[in-house]
Amino acid sequence: SYRRVNVISNDMGNFFVVISNSFGTVQSSNAALAINFPPGILTQPQGGTFFAGTNVTLSASVNGTPPFNYQWRHDGLDIDGGYEGELLLEDVQSSETGQYSVRVSNVAGSVVSSNALLIVKGPPSILEQPTDAAIPRGSNATFSVTAVGQGGLHYQWHFNDANLLGATNSSFIVTNVQPALLGFYSVTITNPYGATLSEEATLSFDSFVVFSENFETNLLNWTNATGDNMMTRSALQTHAGTNSALCGNSLEKIFHQLPIEVEGHRKATFWIYDDGGTQTRWFGEMRSYTNSYGSGLEQILAAGRFDPNFGTNQTGEFEFESSDPTYYQARVLNGFDSGYCNLYEQGLVTRSNGWHRFEIEQMEDETTVNFSVDGSLERTVYDVTPATWDSVSIGSVGRGNVSGNVWFDDIKVEYLDPPLILADPMDTGANPGGNATFFVEATGNVQSYQWRFNGTNLAGATASSLTLTNVSAGNIGFYSAVVLNGVGPAKTVDAELFLNVPPQITLQPQSQSVVAGTDVTFSAEANGTEPHSYQWRFKGSNIPGATDLFYTRTNVQPVDAGAYSVAVTNAAGGIVSSNAMLIVRVPQAAQFGSASVVGTQLTLMLTGGSGSTYEIQSSTNLANWFVATNVTFNGGTYQFTDTVTNRQRFYRTKLLSP
Numbered sequence: 001s002y003r004r005v006n007v008i009s010n011d012m013g014n015f016f017v018v019i020s021n022s023f024g025t026v027q028s029s030n031a032a033l034a035i036n037f038p039p040g041i042l043t044q045p046q047g048g049t050f051f052a053g054t055n056v057t058l059s060a061s062v063n064g065t066p067p068f069n070y071q072w073r074h075d076g077l078d079i080d081g082g083y084e085g086e087l088l089l090e091d092v093q094s095s096e097t098g099q100y101s102v103r104v105s106n107v108a109g110s111v112v113s114s115n116a117l118l119i120v121k122g123p124p125s126i127l128e129q130p131t132d133a134a135i136p137r138g139s140n141a142t143f144s145v146t147a148v149g150q151g152g153l154h155y156q157w158h159f160n161d162a163n164l165l166g167a168t169n170s171s172f173i174v175t176n177v178q179p180a181l182l183g184f185y186s187v188t189i190t191n192p193y194g195a196t197l198s199e200e201a202t203l204s205f206d207s208f209v210v211f212s213e214n215f216e217t218n219l220l221n222w223t224n225a226t227g228d229n230m231m232t233r234s235a236l237q238t239h240a241g242t243n244s245a246l247c248g249n250s251l252e253k254i255f256h257q258l259p260i261e262v263e264g265h266r267k268a269t270f271w272i273y274d275d276g277g278t279q280t281r282w283f284g285e286m287r288s289y290t291n292s293y294g295s296g297l298e299q300i301l302a303a304g305r306f307d308p309n310f311g312t313n314q315t316g317e318f319e320f321e322s323s324d325p326t327y328y329q330a331r332v333l334n335g336f337d338s339g340y341c342n343l344y345e346q347g348l349v350t351r352s353n354g355w356h357r358f359e360i361e362q363m364e365d366e367t368t369v370n371f372s373v374d375g376s377l378e379r380t381v382y383d384v385t386p387a388t389w390d391s392v393s394i395g396s397v398g399r400g401n402v403s404g405n406v407w408f409d410d411i412k413v414e415y416l417d418p419p420l421i422l423a424d425p426m427d428t429g430a431n432p433g434g435n436a437t438f439f440v441e442a443t444g445n446v447q448s449y450q451w452r453f454n455g456t457n458l459a460g461a462t463a464s465s466l467t468l469t470n471v472s473a474g475n476i477g478f479y480s481a482v483v484l485n486g487v488g489p490a491k492t493v494d495a496e497l498f499l500n501v502p503p504q505i506t507l508q509p510q511s512q513s514v515v516a517g518t519d520v521t522f523s524a525e526a527n528g529t530e531p532h533s534y535q536w537r538f539k540g541s542n543i544p545g546a547t548d549l550f551y552t553r554t555n556v557q558p559v560d561a562g563a564y565s566v567a568v569t570n571a572a573g574g575i576v577s578s579n580a581m582l583i584v585r586v587p588q589a590a591q592f593g594s595a596s597v598v599g600t601q602l603t604l605m606l607t608g609g610s611g612s613t614y615e616i617q618s619s620t621n622l623a624n625w626f627v628a629t630n631v632t633f634n635g636g637t638y639q640f641t642d643t644v645t646n647r648q649r650f651y652r653t654k655l656l657s658p
Contacts (some may be wrong), residue, residue, distance in 0.1 A: 007035055039064035045087075045116040052193065059086040060113050062104050070266030071103045092118075094149040094191075095125035123194030124149030130185060130201035134488070135177060137205050138639065144171035147156060151192040158186045161455040174203060177268040182488045204418050204488025207267070208445075211392065211413040215243045215606050221256055225294055228253040228398035237407040239355050244409035247282060250402040253395035255293050261388035264444035265364040266415040267436050268392065269357060272304060272408055276353045280307035281397045283331065284358055284411065288387035289290025292329045299387035300333035303358040303371050305351070305406075306340050314339035316383075320452060323583040326350050327378075328358070330371040336383035343371055343378035355409075362389075364417060389413065390452050394485020418490045419444040419483040425495035431528050431572050432499060437467045440481040440492050451484045473499065502573030503528035507562060509580035513611065514556060515658040516586050521552040524577050526568045537576075558584045590614045590653040594635075597644070604640045604651065608633045613657040616640055619650045630656065 004011060014030035042599070043061040050056055062068060062085075072082030075098040079087070082102075089096060099115040128146035135141050147153055147170070157167035160183045164172065167187075174181055184200040215233055222245075224230045231254050234246035247253075270284030283304035306329040310322055316337035323329060327344040328351060351354070359372040366386035371379040394408045423441035429434035440449065441464070451461035454477045458466070466476055469575030478494040507525035514520055526532055536546035539562045543551070553560055563579035588609035596603050608614055613632045617625045628651075631638050642649070 002036040002333065004033075005417055007033070009033070009035060020066045020491070025657045036065040036106070036108040037063070039068055039104040039106050039111050041104070041113050045102060047100065047116035047118045047337050048347045049119040049121060050092055052120055053091055053545060055496055056089040056092050056118065057086055057091070058100055058102075058116060058118075060102050061085075062111075064104075065106055065108055067106065069105045071105075073101050073103065074098055078340060089118075092120045092122075093125045094120050094122050095127060096120055097148060097150065107430065119150060121150050121193050124153055124189040124191050124196045126189065126196060126198055127502045129199045130187065132202045132204070134204045134206045136207075138176055141203050142171055143174070143187075143201050143203075145187050145189065145198050146170070147189045147196070147197075149189070149191045149193070154190045156188045156190075158188065160184055160349050160457075162187075165317065177203065177205075179486075182370070182484075183482075184489070184491065201490075202418070202488060202490075205486070207414040207416045208486025209412055209414045210260060210262055210445075210486075211256070211411070213256070213411045214241050215245045215409060216241050218244060219254065223256070223293075224252075224254050225398065228395070230254060231395055231408075234407060237273045237275075237355075237409075239273070239407070239409035244273070244274060244407040247279070247395045247406050247408070248403065250281060250396040250400040250404075251398060252278065253393065253398035255287070255391050255393040257293060257391050258389060260445065261390045262413060262415055262445060263388045264366070264415055264420065265362070265417040266389065266413070267359060267361040268301075268389070269359050269410070269412045269414075270303065270394065270408060271355055271357055271410040272406060273355050274305065274351060274353060275405055276351070277404040277406075279402060279406050280305065281402075282395065282406040283393075284360075284408065285331075285392055285393040286360055286389045286413070287391045288612045289390055295390050298334065298587055299385055301360050301362070301369055301384075302331040303328065303343070303360055303373070305329060306331070317341070317381075320577070328356070330360075330379055330381075332369065332381050332384055334385035334387075335367075335381065341379060341381070343373055345378045345380065346376050347378075347379060348376040349373040364420075415445050415485070415487065417444060418488040419446050419485050421483065421490055424492040425479060425481065426467075427496045427498070429498050429500040429571055430468070430475075434471055435467060435469050436475075436479075436497055437465055438481070438495055438497075440478050440483065442483040442490065444490075445485045445487075445488065446483055448484045450484070452480050452482065454478055455480075468497070471497070471499070487495055490579055498529070499526075500529040500570065500572035501534060503568045503570050503575050505568065505575060505577045509566060511581040511583075511637060513583040513585060516557050516584050517555055519552060519554045520556050520560075520582060521550055522564050522566070522580055523550045524566050525549075526575070528568075529570050529572055531570065533569045535569075537565045537567065539563055540565075553582075556584050558586060585609060585611060585658050587655060587658040589655060590633075590638075592651065592653075600643050602642045602644045606638045606640060606653065607636055608638065608653075609658065610634065612638055612655060615654040615656050617652050617654060618642065619652075622646065622650055625652070632657075 017028045039062045045058045047061045072079045072087045097120045101115050102113045124147045126147045130143040133141040157164045157172040186200045187198045189196050229251040231245050231247050231252045238244050268286045283302040285302040288299040318337050318339040318341045324342045328341045361370040369381045369384050419442045425438035428436045451466045453459045480494050481492045483490050503526040509524045511524040536543045536551040561584040565577045565579050567576045590606050590608035593605035616628045618628045619625045
């Protein structure tokens with residue numbers, strides 16, 4: 001073996017060994033020594049100042065042993081995809097201003113280039129948009145934006161597209177939020193090179209209370225159903241105030257109609273005092289009827305206590321479940337899982353004397369229901385039959401005669417989301433002087449609608465549809481609808497209104513001359529407002545079923561020859577194309593007519609199909625034929641001349657092209 005230490009470039013080359021003994025010598029093959037050199041930066045990347053929208057290329061040249069690996073960086077962070085010797089930045093924006101460098105590595109090591117400062121002069125770039133805020137009524141909301149750009153940034157916040165006086169910082173605080181302040185907040189950021197408008201952020205409440213009851217003013221508007229007894233107001237046990245509602249017997253049960261039918265994401269809260277006594281069945285219930293309370297029951301969602309056996313009307317996951325007196329219970333009347341169930345999914349809340357908060361939350365999909373006790377989610381039930389809540393009920397079962405006390409207090413029913421847009425308005429065209437109608441479809445406890453034109457509210461346009469009459473150029477623009485409920489607003493996408501333009505033929509159908517038996521296709525092109533309707537015509541009469549952009553006639557015959565046109569219509573009018581003439585040629589053999597000879601010149605007269613091409617052949621023995629000429633008949637006759645001797649000569653024709 002041979003060892004060479006501290007090798008340098010001069011040591012590179014071929015090495016071999018000579019081996020000898022008393023009988024002779026032998027030389028090995030060559031072994032090449034190559035030295036790997038770490039990369040070095042020969043030319044550093046160069047920065048510069050560029051206008052937004054241009055393309056910028058950064059590069060660095062290196063030496064060392066290839067291959068090289070590259071990783072470009074922006075302000076010290078790796079750039080995804082920046083793995084080549086050149087970095088191409090397309091359509092640069094203000095956000096790409098900063099320091100750029102490249103790390104180059106190979107098998108022998110690595111090196112990092114110096115920084116190249118890239119400055120982009122253009123409108124500000126937004127790095128972080130304002131985000132939606134859902135807050136309790138009366139609290140504060142803060143909107144903020146993060147942007148970069150050259151030349152100093154200036155901010156102007158907007159509320160529903162109107163400038164907010166004095167709101168000129170990168171953040172804006174809305175204090176003591178009330179319904180009039182719910183809406184859409186955005187900010188325009190400017191610098192010497194332009195302006196950038198942020199996305200809109202929606203400000204809404206985190207919930208809207210449809211109904212609440214603290215029983216401080218007696219049991220007003222509470223009703224006992226037929227066969228049920230009325231409950232009483234009590235000061236013996238209270239949650240927050242000085243009174244509550246007492247149920248002292250299993251016959252006692254009362255209900256209250258809600259002011260609206262509550263849909264969407266919603267929650268009911270009941271505070272119930274459990275004294276651990278003999279009253280084994282008591283619930284706070286949300287009920288759904290097709291008509292009024294007691295008529296056409298659709299759904300019951302309930303939470304409370306049900307100690308007796310659950311019975312046999314149990315389905316799905318509830319089928320084999322039995323009442324566990326250690327925990328509280330819930331009820332679902334209709335759904336895949338229906339009947340009663342225990343609230344012990346987390347097992348964090350067991351039955352105990354005192355006040356307990358029961359919550360029934362129906363999620364946005366309206367088929368998932370969460371039951372919580374004292375803030376702990378203790379049961380989620382899926383595939384519940386959806387139904388709007390129209391009444392709230394408290395008490396016992398309204399039958400039997402079991403004495404025992406339970407108190408109810410601070411009942412609240414609320415929904416938690418703004419409206420949900422199901423169908424946005426669509427782009428619409430109108431004829432000058434005509435009408436145009438936009439529609440929006442929404443759900444989620446909708447209270448009102450407000451249509452907007454180019455971002456400005458339209459007075460009186462407060463229905464789910466908007467009809468514009470006698471449309472003119474002044475109506476052209478973008479329309480949207482803001483749909484509002486007690487939580488806040490939701491806004492549709494913009495729909496454009498445009499004036500319909502009647503069609504004009506931009507490419508006329510073309511005349512054609514074809515041989516009988518072939519297929520013919522006519523086409524035309526038109527501009528104007530889409531969609532277009534087409535009706536092809538033959539000699540001025542409509543062709544049944546010919547209503548596409550193209551019209552094809554198969555196996556044409558002489559009877560199909562004539563004028564073809566197309567009528568193009570849209571919402572604004574119509575136009576008929578020019579005629580395209582179809583000529584149908586029938587193959588026709590050429591016929592020899594008169595013949596004359598003057599000296600050695602023979603003249604033959606031929607008749608044939610106009611536009612057809614023929615080959616004239618000659619022979620002296622009827623066995624060997626030669627092409628004399630090719631001829632296309634422009635009319636119906638052709639004069640052919642040939643030089644002949646005393647020998648006999650035969651002629652014939654061959655149809656080449658009809």
